[in-house]
Amino acid sequence: MKTSITKKTSFLCNGGIYTIISFILLLAAWKLISLVISSEIILPSPENTAISMLDLIRTREFFIIILSSLQRGVLGFILSFVLGIFFGFLSGLSRIFRSIFEPFLSVIRTTPVITIILIALIWFKANNVPVFASFLMAFPIICTNVIEGIDSIDQKILEMAKIFRIKKSRVIGEIYIPSLIPFLTAAVSTSFGIGWKVVIAAEVLSQPKYAIGTSLQTSKIYLNINDVFAWTIYAILIGYVIERIIRLAESKTVKWKKKNES
Amino acid sequence: MSLEINNLKKSYTGKIIFNGINISIKEKKINCLLGVSGIGKTTLLNAICGLIPIDSGDISDFKDKSFSFIFQEPRILKWKTVYGNINFVLKGIYSKKEAEAITKKYISLVGLSEYAGYYPYQISGGMQQRISIARAFAYPSEILIMDEPFKSLDFKLKTNLMKSFINLWTQDKRTVIFVTHDLDEAVCLGDNVFILDELMPSFIKKEICIVLPQNDRLSDHSILSKIKIELADSLNI
Numbered sequence: 001m002k003t004s005i006t007k008k009t010s011f012l013c014n015g016g017i018y019t020i021i022s023f024i025l026l027l028a029a030w031k032l033i034s035l036v037i038s039s040e041i042i043l044p045s046p047e048n049t050a051i052s053m054l055d056l057i058r059t060r061e062f063f064i065i066i067l068s069s070l071q072r073g074v075l076g077f078i079l080s081f082v083l084g085i086f087f088g089f090l091s092g093l094s095r096i097f098r099s100i101f102e103p104f105l106s107v108i109r110t111t112p113v114i115t116i117i118l119i120a121l122i123w124f125k126a127n128n129v130p131v132f133a134s135f136l137m138a139f140p141i142i143c144t145n146v147i148e149g150i151d152s153i154d155q156k157i158l159e160m161a162k163i164f165r166i167k168k169s170r171v172i173g174e175i176y177i178p179s180l181i182p183f184l185t186a187a188v189s190t191s192f193g194i195g196w197k198v199v200i201a202a203e204v205l206s207q208p209k210y211a212i213g214t215s216l217q218t219s220k221i222y223l224n225i226n227d228v229f230a231w232t233i234y235a236i237l238i239g240y241v242i243e244r245i246i247r248l249a250e251s252k253t254v255k256w257k258k259k260n261e262s
Numbered sequence: 263m264s265l266e267i268n269n270l271k272k273s274y275t276g277k278i279i280f281n282g283i284n285i286s287i288k289e290k291k292i293n294c295l296l297g298v299s300g301i302g303k304t305t306l307l308n309a310i311c312g313l314i315p316i317d318s319g320d321i322s323d324f325k326d327k328s329f330s331f332i333f334q335e336p337r338i339l340k341w342k343t344v345y346g347n348i349n350f351v352l353k354g355i356y357s358k359k360e361a362e363a364i365t366k367k368y369i370s371l372v373g374l375s376e377y378a379g380y381y382p383y384q385i386s387g388g389m390q391q392r393i394s395i396a397r398a399f400a401y402p403s404e405i406l407i408m409d410e411p412f413k414s415l416d417f418k419l420k421t422n423l424m425k426s427f428i429n430l431w432t433q434d435k436r437t438v439i440f441v442t443h444d445l446d447e448a449v450c451l452g453d454n455v456f457i458l459d460e461l462m463p464s465f466i467k468k469e470i471c472i473v474l475p476q477n478d479r480l481s482d483h484s485i486l487s488k489i490k491i492e493l494a495d496s497l498n499i
Binding site for chain 1 (some may be wrong): 298341
């Protein structure tokens with residue numbers, strides 16, 4: 001009860017009002033520049049973009065398109081999350097495994113995104129290219145964070161558990177996992193953000209039947225710049241909402257951290 | 263009754279730390295090992311607990327004993343509450359109900375009842391150290407080891423924690439091995455004080471027995487200073 005009240009007031013007093021100001025400034029700047037340029041093909045005005053957004057939402061395919069893209073993003077994310085934790089744990093606990101595995105991780109991390117997408121185009125069906133690409137982007141992030149998290153576990157705490165003869169399974173459940181949670185939540189929000197962008201980029205090239213990327217590309221071909229902007233704003237909104245959900249989930253799970261630390 | 267450390271030898275990266283040390287730890291007493299920093303006190307404790315191997319000697323009296331520890335730092339889990347931290351070491355030893363009762367008992371004995379649901383970040387460092395004292399007593403150990411738990415605390419806090427500790431110990435007398443570099447702490451708490459020579463490899467230079475109950479010492483400073491003078495005399499300080 002108490003925390004929810006303080007949170008609401010702090011939203012209005014601190015960050016909230018400035019977020020609104022910055023949003024208004026952004027819209028004003030956009031409007032101003034579009035007036036100066038005065039070409040809807042180069043930069044559509046905010047109100048025309050809003051109209052396009054409303055038109056899009058009324059079409060039959062709109063929700064299928066959004067959900068299809070979202071599904072690819074979530075699938076790629078789940079794959080990287082599960083495998084990232086698994087391989088992260090192995091490398092965190094075994095020096096030998098880490099030495100063998102780390103070069104692979106570096107290669108994946110430094111390969112240009114576009115190469116990954118082009119190769120995926122050859123290997124996979126149109127629908128799976130974005131999943132694969134976002135998986136390869138997010139996997140190293142999660143993996144690295146898990147490794148860092150395991151490295152950061154306090155040896156003195158582990159020694160304490162050993163002296164009090166705590167069972168190995170409980171040491172994992174009650175020391176390793178809670179220590180990893182801050183690292184994991186950080187990894188989850190970054191990797192989902194990056195994965196989401198890569199999904200849309202890959203869709204532009206792989207052209208699945210229903211996809212935000214496909215719609216962007218089609219709109220561009222027909223010089224329908226309003227729609228390019230409208231789809232982009234939808235993509236941003238979805239990314240933003242998901243990030244808020246992840247943050248909310250984090251604050252619900254991590255009760256033991258000072259509120260101003262996160 | 264006593265537990266013997268016989269002719270213990272230990273060297274570490276080529277340096278001889280103990281070259282045959284003998285200590286006779288008295289059961290159900292507070293055995294204080296007093297020595298300068300870096301003389302190998304922690305090494306000795308780790309050897310007693312079986313955390314590190316010894317080169318030679320006999321410490322078999324400690325072999326099958328169970329230990330609880332009060333460390334220099336609280337070493338508590340920051341994602342568990344005061345209650346959760348103490349309960350943590352009792353799970354799997356007692357039934358759920360028993361563990362709950364024991365946890366509550368020790369929380370109240372160190373005066374933290376109203377903070378039972380608090381996380382470590384919400385309470386002071388002194389309170390955190392009291393959790394670690396309560397945890398050590400709540401755990402059913404035969405030997406309680408204290409590795410400089412009052413180091414780097416201010417005088418008032420130190421006195422308070424010592425009182426909490428003595429309060430618990432007088433109700434539940436276990437074999438305590440208490441390591442410190444501080445003469446005052448040794449005089450306040452020790453039934454037996456073993457003084458380690460300040461040169462490596464160290465040995466027990468002197469053993470002193472203090473018969474006065476700890477509660478009297480903590481409440482009357484004049485008695486304390488009298489013992490200290492006697493002790494200093496025998497140490498030729």
